[in-house]
Amino acid sequence: MKIVLLTIISLLLILACATDIKIASSAEILLWLRIDVLLYRHSELRISISGIGNVIVGNLTKGATYVTTLRLSKGISLYNITYKGSIIIVRQNNMIKILHEGKCAVIFTGNGTVNVDIEVFTNVMNFYVPVIGNEATFSLDKIDFPENFDKILMVIGFEGATNKVISYVVHNGEILNITADPRLLGSLAVLELDKSSYMGRYVVRLVSSPVVLPSMYVVEMGNITWGYEGLVKGRVHVNLTSIISKYPTDKQFFGVYLEIFQVPHNATVRVIAPHALLSSVITKDIFVVRKTSMIVMSHDFYIDVVEPTYVKISAIPLSLTDNGILVTRYPENYIIGYIKASCLLLKPYVLMLNSTTRKYVAKSKQLLLHAADLSKRPLQTLDVSIQIRNAINDTIQREYLIHKLPLLLNITPNDIIYVTALSNFTRVMDYIIMSPPSNITLRASLSELLLEIRDYEDKLVSNVTIYMSGPNQAGPVIINTLSLNGTLRVSCIPVGSYTISVLKDGIVLVRDVLNITRPGLYVVHVPLFSIKIQVFDRKGRRISGANVLVHNEHIYLKGITDEKGEISLDQVPPGTYYIQVIWMNKTVYEDFIEIVEGHTDIALTLNLFDLKIRVSSPLIKAFRGKKVFLISNSIEISTEVDEYGFALFKYIPPGSYLLRFNGIEKNVVVRDKDVLVEIRIPFIVILKEVIRSYWEFICITIGLIVVLILLFKIRSKGELIIE
Known part of the structure; x- marks a missing residue:
């Protein structure tokens, strides 16, 4: 609970602007520093590889910092990477894979050795310390750190915006070395502490800077002239004189939006505004702001704060027209600060003020409130909060904490209507309505x-x-x-x-x-590409039916080449990929490819060769049409002998094979060129074929003679019966 309270107090913001608010010396601005302590158990992931090959390193966790491919020649390469989690090394043939949490983190193809350690992020803690004057002090003595850590990093930064910067940090009388990005202009200090001597008193010294540094909570104000946000105590002087001088018109005013976050809850804030136009309505120059208020000013005013209180102030320039209407020159949907409200100063019914004092007659009327979005579509599900206050005695008449529009209200001319609305915990409507017509459509952002x-x-x-x-x-x-x-x-x-x-x-x-x-x-356009992969053999012939795999630690894509030897893959993210081509159940190609803009057409050449078989026999016609089988550990394919005694196997990858033809087996090795294999038919096989051929001829001839005799006898018997 204490940390939450300190966090709320410490959200200090200054909205960058053309002219800053000037705060009198009697106001005390409270500033806080946030201290973050990070502990590490330190080692490293070091890869030492000698030989020839490729290394790809993947970005798997927030701890890793890059994805890269390293191509090695003979020599030694050292690689340092940080991961969090378990590491496993797997060796597969000439490939070494390092798996991080079950996913592939590093792939090395080549000959080498791999040694792995891990750097583990162990702990983070943070706390807040106040700034007294230009100094903040704290101690780490009462913080119990675990024993198994090797390094301490301490980060010191501001909670909120300030014109102060960190000059130096003293630890037990010794000035420490500060490391930080110089672009931060002293708004952040990073220190590496000694593990054995981190205890003791720390003093952070601050100095003023001519540059107002934005904090991590900076709110973009658009065209708003100035704004202030922070924790204050005492009397704050809000200087409008210098701002008004930038807008030299006779009827120049400012609409000032003041929002109070009370700390503690019973705190009150008095606004001393002797020249507020609303004083003609409120009938007093000093009034109490409990939560939010819109006031219209032409001169300086003061905020009187008893207890430390978080306030937000923003302003936009206004002009008073001849008919007494305050207007702004900004667009209709101008956003006031972080509130995201349609500008409440554009509608004639928002502030109908003139220089004379109004006389109110207690005559009630009905007001119908509607809600619409920026497309003017009615909103009937938006929850709004409505508060009706009496303008004379500043008392609450009625409240509608959560209600849906449209809503019919009974009001009097003395009533001021405050309407706010939240959507997804974000304020999208903020109106103050005075002297309205009978029907209003409020525009929500x-x-x-x-x-x-x-x-x-x-x-x-x-x-x-x-x-x-x-x-x-x-x-x-x-x-x-x-x-x-x-x-x-x-x-x-x-x-x-x-x-x-x-x-x-x-x-x-x-x-x-x-x-x-x-x-x-x-x-939103994203970097995705359509890639085309073409697969050829060494003779430039297109290979159809090849399986192509493209993958890395995140993506796994696959496909089969068409009759043109091509495969198209759509919407592929840029990066380094491992590509494999599988043909005849063998991996015949593997390499790394880089997919970037302008490099999306990829041509692959496979080491495939032709295997030609010649059957030697004086009776070659006897073997025409017979099948020749090619067998290996992964495939068994066949082709037929043509009329000239040849059989051809195309696109054969290197390897050892077994040829089988007509009971004859022969071992064949395909290396780096086309192969011609001659199969000589033994005499006994030829004789068997001849005998089998003649025996078939004799059997067919005898069969035909028997059929003719039977037909002749049947015909003769048929003629005798007819007679």
Whole structure:
């Protein structure tokens, strides 16, 4: 509970702007540092390979940092990679595979040795310390660390935005070395501590910087002139004079949105606004803000804070028209701060103010409230909260905590109506209504999203996982869905910036920011390619019916070449792949290929040869049409002897085979060229064929004579019967 409270207190933000808010010296700004401690048990994954071959290293976990292919010549290569988890080494013929958590992490084809250790991430802890003046102190003495670690990293950063930077860190009187990206301008310090002497007192010294550094929680304000967000105590002077001077008009005002997060819950905030236009309604210059308020100013004002309280302030320039209507020059759906509300200062019924004091007559009327999204489609499922307050004594008249529109209200001219709405825990509507007409449609900052995922050839990508989070990359709206056809439709999604990730087969194809500002079609292109693989033999003949496998640790693709010797694979992510060609149940080709843009047509040449058999015999016609069998451990195929005594086997991979013909067997070895094998028929086989041939002839002749005699006798008997 303590950590949660400190986290809430420590969300300090400054919205980057053209002119900063000036805070008087009597206001105390509370600043916190976040300390993260990371422990490691350290070793390394080292691969030492000698010989000739290829190495592919895969990115399997968040701990791994790259995917690469290393082609080796004679020599020794050292490779260092970090993984978390179990490692298994498997040897297969001339291939060494390293498996991480059951998946292939490293493939080496060649001759070499592999030694493996693992670096294990063991623990993370964090805590917060306050900044007093320009110094923050803390100690690690009371933190019990496990014994089995080798290295301590400590990361020091600011919670919120500040104009201070980290100058140096002192540990037990000694200044420590700080390592961090210089682009962070001192907003982050990374220190590697000694395992044996990490205990003791740490002092973080800060200095002021001319640059206001944004924190990790920075909110984009769009065209808003200025804004402030942070923890304050005392009296804060909000200076509008210098801002108004940038807009030299006679009737210039500012709409100031003030939101209070009370810490503790019973804290109160007084707004001292002697020149507020709403003072003619509120009838007093000092009023209490309990949660949120919109005030219209033309001069400076003050915020008087008794207890440390987290506040948010934002402003936009307004102009007062001749008929007493406050307007802004920004578009209708202008977003106020992080609130994502349609600008409540554009409608005539929002702030109908003039320079004279209003006289209210307690005459009630009915107000019908509707809700619509940015496409003006009615919203009947949006939960809204409505509070009706009396403008004279600032008391709550009625409240509707959770209600759906449309809603019919009975109001008086003295009533101010506050309407807010949340969608997916994101505020999409924030209105203050004064002197309204009888019927109002409130516009919610909700849109309809139609998303298409397309490859570089503008084809829809099927079976992709779409992950979105936001808005503004930090909100609670989360979409995680599997799209079978590459499209996604979401109704009533809050407008804003979303972080979108598109994954296919576990691979993150793209991670980007999607700005949803209005309803419409949004297209995200992902790097997927259509590849064509052609398979030839050494003579340039196309090989049809070959099995082609293309895979790495994430993707497994396969297909069979057509009659043109080609295979096409669609929507293949870029990367390094291991390709294999299987022909006649043998792997006849294997190598690594790189799939990148511009390299999607791949031609493979296989070491396949022709095996020709010549049958030697004086009676060659006797063997015409007989089958010749070619047998190995993996196949058994056959072909027939032609009229010239030849039989041909095409596209034979290297290896040892057994030829079998007419009871004759012969061993054949195919190496690196075409092979001609002669089979001589022994005399005894020829004699058997001759005898078998003549015996068949004699049997056929005798059979024909017997048939003719029988037919003659039958005919003779038939003639006697007729007579």
